[in-house]
Every structure is written in C-alpha cells, then in structure tokens.
Amino acid sequence: MSTRYFVGIDLGGTNVKAGLVDEQAGVKSKLSIETEADEGVDHVIGRIGQAVELAVRQADVPQSAVTGVGIGSPGSMSHKKGIIISPPNLPGWHNVPLRDRVKDVSGLPTVLENDANAAAWGEFWAGAGKDIADMVMFTLGTGVGGGVIIDGRLVRGHFDNAAELGHMIVVPDGEPCGCGQKGCLEAYSSAAATARRAIAAIEAGGASSLKSHLDAGRHIESQDVERAAREGDALADRIWDEACYYLATACVNMQHFSNPQRVVLAGGMIGA
Secondary structure, eight states: OOOOEEEEEEEOSSEEEEEEEETTOOEEEEEEEEOOGGGOHHHHHHHHHHHHHHHHHHHTOOGGGEEEEEEEEOSOEETTTTEEOOOTTSTTOOSBOHHHHHHHHHOSOEEEEEHHHHHHHHHHHHSTTTTOSOEEEEEESSSEEEEEEETTEEOOOTTSOOOOGGGSBSSTTOSBOTTSOBSBTHHHHSHHHHHHHHHHHHHTTOOOTTHHHHHTTOOOOHHHHHHHHHTTOHHHHHHHHHHHHHHHHHHHHHHHHHOOSEEEEESTTTTO
C-alpha cells in the first residue's frame, strides 16, 4: 500500500504555517508565510491554499498521495460545521465556513479544529502522549489553551468548545479575563498576564529591577519577569510564583476531573 500524506495548517493572525506529514508522523516539509489578514477573508483563504500547495511541492510527493488538510485555529468554532465563529486574531471574521472554503481552494478533504485541540492530538498521536489513553495538555503562550483526551478520544463537548482550560476559574472574582469572566487561569498564568501583572505591580509602587524597563520606554515581557525572578527580584518572583501556583492548581483540578495518565505542558512559557 502506498504511503498517505496529510497537510497541517496553523492559522494565525500574523502567519500561516504549513507542514506535510506521513502516516507515521514523519515531517516531510514545513513552511511559514504571512497571513496578510488585513486583506480580508477571501485573501487569507487564498493564502492557505498557497501554503497547502507549497507544502506538497516542497515535500516532493505526488498530489494524488495527499489525503487531506487539517486546520488548527484559535477562537470559538464549530468543528461539526467547519465554521470559525469569531477568531480573536482575525478581526472581521464572523461565522466563516473555513473548512469548506479551504476544501474548495485546495481540492482536498478538509477538517477544522481548535488549535489547542490539534496540538494536544499531535502530542497524543506522536509525542509526549504516545502509547497512553488518557491525557490533558495545557498550552501556555499569549493565552492559555488546552486539550483533553479520554479513552483515546478528543473531548469536544456538545457545542464543540470543550477543554477551554485557560478559562477555568482559579481565583473566584479575581483578575478580569479577556473572555469576560474574572479569575481565569489565563488571567494569571499566560505570558501576557504575567507581563501585565508585573507592570501593574510596578506602576502601583512596587520596587523592582524591571522598573528601569518602563522608565526607558521598553515593554516588559514574561521572559523579563522570569529572568528577574531568577536574579532575586522579589516582585518578579511573586508574580512568577503565582503564575506557576495557579497552573499547578489547574493541573490538580484536571487530575480530579478526568484522572489522566499524563499532564503535558507546552507553549512558549514552558521552557522556563
């Protein structure tokens, strides 16, 4: 039997990333092109089509061997209908039938998935969750995403928006979150929140070596907070410790909820 290949698309507000993999999760090509989101929906869908074509061409595999396209995108969506409802990184997109539009431009069967779910499934299939049946994954970057796999099945929920782990409440009536709730994990443990909370503490009069960043007009990022904490800055250490504490709280909550064999942490902050 000939090898089958699949194209994966990561749709972001800045870049469209694409890769072609085989049935054993072997990566045959990967690339990134600018999304050019300000050009509108039709233009971006065309860019996705270009990314698919480039991924196949760079891998030098026959088009007939490519079985389908999978798209990972942030924001609320309907997996069943293949519709992006209102992605935060693509202003002006509302109820876009992305799955069918990409199928039309690529000529390939297409599925649409939440990006954190897609990341979780990738780790479950070929990475940190390989050879287990139950896994929870948190992705920590600008926000906090998640994916839950129980008995080898990805949990999507009735409205296709299950496992929004960043929006579990870890501090009742706590810090406001961009989702409209208060006290979400994302409001404490994401990269954006870690930086924002450090800035707010300094502006409120807290002593910190990071104040020189603000005085010089430089933006404070989460890595600055982590570095200052390691160097003994008490304010940064408190903010960083709280970010880790609430992430640990969420991990314990998920252990009680689904009793996974493994909790996997991913994303830009995890290296710290």
